[in-house]
Amino acid sequence: MGTGGSGGPAVPAYDARPVFDAMPERSRWRYKPRVSRIWRSKAIRAGILILLLALCALVILAIVREQTGSEGFLVGLGLATLPVPLLLAAFRWLGRVEPRPWRNLAFAFAWGAFAAALVSILANTFAIQWIATATADPTSADNLGATLVAPVVEETAKAAALFLLFFFRRRHFTGLVDGVVFAGFTATGFAFTENILYLGTAFDEEQSAGGSGIASAAATFFVRVVMSPFAHPLFTVLTGLGLGFAAMAARRHRLRRFVLPVLGLLLSMAMHALWNGSASYLGPFGFYLVYGMFMVPAFALLTWLTIWSRQRELRTISVALPPYAAAGWLAPAEPAALSSMRARSEARSFARRAGGPTAAHAVSEYVRFATSLAFLRDRASRGAADPDFVAREQELLHHMWNRKAVAGPALTYGARAAGAVRVPPPYRDYEGYNPYRV
Incomplete structure (x- = not known):
């Protein structure tokens, strides 16, 4: 016999030596700090996943090094690493109310940095080459690829990590903050690899022209890292919010649980296309106009929504747990x-x-x-x-x-x-x- 409270099901009655008869057998273990369970099959599945991500890492980093040269790769790697700890710390702070398992966060970052980046660079390269061949206009192909192809490919590749976590780690994906944190880690990983490519290419191209490479790398660093470090996270967070709203929806709202993630993904593609298109077609003035009038307010709004959701989580705890204290x-x-x-x-x-x-x-x-x-x-x-x-x-x-x-x-x-x-x-x-x- 239990007690009710908060409009939910009855709370189980407490006993000094309770019997957890409905608990799964896999969870019937007594507390021992930091016990390793590596012999379970879960370790084998994790090993296979780590191996696949490691292979993606080797391939994508080899492709980037080939395009940037060894020296450009090292310069890009060093500069691209600088914002990563700050971005991860910011998203980790947002998720402090309910800390996410580090394995899920590591998976999200690795997927973005290696798997999503590899799929994106291969798909974008193929699409741009096809457009260039069809139109016989390489410049137009680059602009169309950046504005129409890249947003679809990249946001889909990054969103795959979020959907995998949503379906296979459902108990750790319960609301808006989960969507923001997982999206932030995935997009930060993706931006890390992409920044290596752009920063290393800028350095290598200036060196090939007889310069030191420092000026171009510094200019690229200012635009991509100083001005817009949250660009990729901002796009992908929209998909995360869609999944977060779906996680919060009642099970009877099946249409809402399907539509909201798809809508979030489409919005992330649209915002990404607007960002890339402003640089491709509007020139520097249009780029800064879109940056100031659209991207900054959107980032501020999403930041407010995330902090509000974080406070809402604390309020939820204060309301949901008293029945257990009463019991x-x-x-x-x-x-x-x-x-x-x-x-x-x-x-x-x-x-x-x-x-x-x-x-x-x-x-x-x-x-x-x-x-x-x-x-x-x-x-x-x-x-x-x-x-x-x-x-x-x-x-x-x-x-x-x-x-x-x-x-x-x-x-x-x-x-x-x-x-x-x-x-x-x-x-x-x-x-x-x-x-x-x-």
Whole structure:
């Protein structure tokens, strides 16, 4: 017998030694920090995927080096690497409320940098050569290719990573922020490889003309890295938002779940075409006009939407978890701590001081599972629950229960330290564990 709350299904009743009878057998393991499970078949599938991406990396980097020359390749590689940590950190920050598994993020970046870049360069080259042959006008072919072909090919290639994550890592793709973060990592990877090509080519062409190559590389760096580092992420984020809206839609809205991702992909192609077309047909003045009047406002709007979605996630946690606290699964102060980024940080810091890195890692895992539980319940309350809701709920509660003795007091301390809730000291939330004993 459980309790209701938040308009969703009943919360399972808490017991000191609960029985998780609906949980999948694959998830019935007791908590041990950082246990390797490499012998499972999942490792084999991951190995095959890594091998394919590595082959794509070797091929695309060899093609880029052939076009830029060895020296140009090294210059392009060095300059293209500079914005990558900043961009990844920005998207990682946006996704801090529910940290995504690093494997998914690494896949998104690698797909964009190697698989999507390889498909794009081969398809774009073939299309431009075909147009040049058909029209006998190489200049026109380059402009048409950049404006009409490249946006379709490149956005489709990048979107493939998002659709793969959406269908095969569905439990980690639940809303708008997920779409933005995965799209950002994929597009940053793609822009990284593309920037190597453009920066290296600019350097090599100036050197071939008798110059040092520095001036052309610097000018290209200013336009592509300083002025528009978020260009590719901005395009691909539209596809991510479409998938994010589809993930939030109730299961009965099948048309919406199909139309929104397609609409997002089409919008990303249209924005990409406008950006490329402004450089190909409107000249420098038109390029800066489109940049200032369209790209900057669009980027500002999407940034606002993403930050708003991030705050909405925190509000969702504060509403969805109290029923579990009322049932006894969480301490009374935990929902407030879990919906405050500062309280989470205070909890991890306290756990690290009290129990070392292992305790801090347990708190981080507990926070991730609790956040997933909140979003799972929120989807159920909106009629968008997955068929395995009960099994997934028990799985998350099981993982939380195994970390409760360590994470619960730390989060209660974090809530008090961050001012998220009033907790009069001294207190003992769990027998034998005093959160003030450091």
